[in-house]
Amino acid sequence: MATIADVARIAGVSTTTVSRHLAGQKIREVEAVEATIAALDFRASATARSLKSGVTGSVGLVVPDVSNPFFAAVVKGVESVSRQLELNVFLSNTDESVELERSVLGGLIGRVDGVILAPARENSDNTEQLRRAGVPIVLLDRRLNGCDDLDSVLVDSRGGSAQAADHLLSLGHRRIGVISGPLDSTPGRERYEGFMDALTSAGVDLDPEMIQVGDFKHDSGYQATLRLLGLPLPVTAIFSANNLMSTGVLRALHHMGVRVPEELSLVGFDDLELAELLSPPLTVISRPTVEQGVLAMRLLRNRIRGEGPAKAQHIVLDTGLTVRGSSRATQACRDVSTSHSKASMRAPRERTDEQ
Amino acid sequence: MATIADVARIAGVSTTTVSRHLAGQKIREVEAVEATIAALDFRASATARSLKSGVTGSVGLVVPDVSNPFFAAVVKGVESVSRQLELNVFLSNTDESVELERSVLGGLIGRVDGVILAPARENSDNTEQLRRAGVPIVLLDRRLNGCDDLDSVLVDSRGGSAQAADHLLSLGHRRIGVISGPLDSTPGRERYEGFMDALTSAGVDLDPEMIQVGDFKHDSGYQATLRLLGLPLPVTAIFSANNLMSTGVLRALHHMGVRVPEELSLVGFDDLELAELLSPPLTVISRPTVEQGVLAMRLLRNRIRGEGPAKAQHIVLDTGLTVRGSSRATQACRDVSTSHSKASMRAPRERTDEQ
DNA sequence: TTGAAAGCGCTAACAT
DNA sequence: ATGTTAGCGCTTTCAA
Numbered sequence: 043m044a045t046i047a048d049v050a051r052i053a054g055v056s057t058t059t060v061s062r063h064l065a066g067q068k069i070r071e072v073e074a075v076e077a078t079i080a081a082l083d084f085r086a087s088a089t090a091r092s093l094k095s096g097v098t099g100s101v102g103l104v105v106p107d108v109s110n111p112f113f114a115a116v117v118k119g120v121e122s123v124s125r126q127l128e129l130n131v132f133l134s135n136t137d138e139s140v141e142l143e144r145s146v147l148g149g150l151i152g153r154v155d156g157v158i159l160a161p162a163r164e165n166s167d168n169t170e171q172l173r174r175a176g177v178p179i180v181l182l183d184r185r186l187n188g189c190d191d192l193d194s195v196l197v198d199s200r201g202g203s204a205q206a207a208d209h210l211l212s213l214g215h216r217r218i219g220v221i222s223g224p225l226d227s228t229p230g231r232e233r234y235e236g237f238m239d240a241l242t243s244a245g246v247d248l249d250p251e252m253i254q255v256g257d258f259k260h261d262s263g264y265q266a267t268l269r270l271l272g273l274p275l276p277v278t279a280i281f282s283a284n285n286l287m288s289t290g291v292l293r294a295l296h297h298m299g300v301r302v303p304e305e306l307s308l309v310g311f312d313d314l315e316l317a318e319l320l321s322p323p324l325t326v327i328s329r330p331t332v333e334q335g336v337l338a339m340r341l342l343r344n345r346i347r348g349e350g351p352a353k354a355q356h357i358v359l360d361t362g363l364t365v366r367g368s369s370r371a372t373q374a375c376r377d378v379s380t381s382h383s384k385a386s387m388r389a390p391r392e393r394t395d396e397q
Numbered sequence: 398m399a400t401i402a403d404v405a406r407i408a409g410v411s412t413t414t415v416s417r418h419l420a421g422q423k424i425r426e427v428e429a430v431e432a433t434i435a436a437l438d439f440r441a442s443a444t445a446r447s448l449k450s451g452v453t454g455s456v457g458l459v460v461p462d463v464s465n466p467f468f469a470a471v472v473k474g475v476e477s478v479s480r481q482l483e484l485n486v487f488l489s490n491t492d493e494s495v496e497l498e499r500s501v502l503g504g505l506i507g508r509v510d511g512v513i514l515a516p517a518r519e520n521s522d523n524t525e526q527l528r529r530a531g532v533p534i535v536l537l538d539r540r541l542n543g544c545d546d547l548d549s550v551l552v553d554s555r556g557g558s559a560q561a562a563d564h565l566l567s568l569g570h571r572r573i574g575v576i577s578g579p580l581d582s583t584p585g586r587e588r589y590e591g592f593m594d595a596l597t598s599a600g601v602d603l604d605p606e607m608i609q610v611g612d613f614k615h616d617s618g619y620q621a622t623l624r625l626l627g628l629p630l631p632v633t634a635i636f637s638a639n640n641l642m643s644t645g646v647l648r649a650l651h652h653m654g655v656r657v658p659e660e661l662s663l664v665g666f667d668d669l670e671l672a673e674l675l676s677p678p679l680t681v682i683s684r685p686t687v688e689q690g691v692l693a694m695r696l697l698r699n700r701i702r703g704e705g706p707a708k709a710q711h712i713v714l715d716t717g718l719t720v721r722g723s724s725r726a727t728q729a730c731r732d733v734s735t736s737h738s739k740a741s742m743r744a745p746r747e748r749t750d751e752q
Numbered sequence: 753t754t755g756a757a758a759g760c761g762c763t764a765a766c767a768t
Numbered sequence: 769a770t771g772t773t774a775g776c777g778c779t780t781t782c783a784a
Binding site: 085087092103108111117121133146174260292314318 | 442443462472477486487489497501504506507508531615644647670673676
Binding site: 400401402412413416417419420441442444445446447448449450 | 760761762763764
């Protein structure tokens, strides 16, 4: 690789002059310098620049699972903004592990100007090393206890779960199985609490065995469903706290031959690209995905530039209820009031259930 | 941030000694140095090291679309290996655009020790700048014309498509709609050619209007399906060349009220996490995903280390046919022989051209 | 406007 | 075993 010294020597100027030209300042020998740069295919060393300036031109993006469509969308959002800002993105996957997260964040120190982090657990603060190093951090989708001083982009998980609860309640369900995420992660806890609070407000209590705690992964949704199906008094509906577990639930129901929504209703937190095409189409709580990444990257940019308000900014986005075919009124409820169940169900498209 | 000079001064040794300690060599004042490092929370500057050594400790991963589940899985594979190697991964999304790809690759020069690239188009070689800079490149999932000297990890797309063709032929289908990807991308071209060749071998010709070219995205599958459904002589089956387009096809069929597989069979290239749960479960050509990323990263590591054979290595992985509910025998075929169509679904690798 | 020289933080000869 | 010194490629005072 050609260096600035090569260019300077061949163009017959000093390195300072070349450097100035690169910085956009006016110099006399523009043509000679430009010609030489082109001839040598010179590109200023990013490393040398970083060392001199203390700026890396990179950011870190740390997520629990890239192959989760939600985070894949977030990555896309972050990436699109960072491209415009000419920042490179280091992507790291923590696999929901606090230990991995810790080592990953440590490895980012000195290599990035800022970090967007979706922490694995809200009680395990791994940001201390980054903070000591003065690296700005934006939290994404998940809180971190004791870190309210950090910018964040979150979703109203409690509200979303309450929407799910109200939906199922309005359909007459009272025995509802809950498949929660880890209670020490923000979405896990808030979705659980939001759902339970809404039930409590409606005077509905769940037996302890109707509450299953999973790990946000496919298989835990599957296993939890099997346990719920094994209860002496079966549930009439299931609320699943994230997309991956919802598909696990659906798979278990398929395997066990449970008809949805005839025998059991299902509502999942998180929309899926394919939700509409599933058998049956899935009723979900939806929320912004790409947008979360976009917003987080914008917040981070402001921090990196030292712009914006000194105090932490917290963006909370709204969720929505998308009623599809996997939820319907209980038999009892339909007997009492047909018009009511019709009203609360947006007429779903025809299904060709070929089970 | 503390520097090596700070540590040296406080520990009462030279920077060289500290540096040696960091490199794992034996020194006398181990305790003093270690204590000082801990006290100052010293971490060697990655930037300074890079400048000195010429090694960045980073690699670039350039894909057309992170939110495509296939590439999300690839990313996961690459990431897991690079973590073990203590390499950081720059992730870039080209959105299937040659221009974006070009600028992205340019921006990686000097920042990475190697690049894994899934090129947007096989005729548009944007690797020249990287190659001049001596950056090792591994091609992933897609070829690049004139770049056979680069290592690659590919899938037997032709073979996979032939499997799809043979499957549909064995079910009696002769009027088959093909929804191809861009013919100037490797998977687009090879899947198209593999499929058509298999049909030709079986003496089956398709009318030109039965061949639709999409862009590998959801909507193009949707639109192409509408066009196919509008043909005067309808097709009895559709082959879709990737996952995203397949879901577009399915959505279009749902919207148009076409029953699958009763009225029309569908086979898609690429498995989907949810394929089994779709309505109907999708018959697909599957292939390794995470593994492709793992293998690509291993190839790249060897190049970076200067290990392995001098000549380019080309890994070609096999596909598999997974028969689910979206494909079935034509009425005519079922009339003739019910048992035979079952048998031919069992032997996917075999070309059973007779009905 | 331009250039000489110092220095960002680290490592590697080379000398001790 | 340890220290001195030079230098990776760039930017930036400070003089001219």
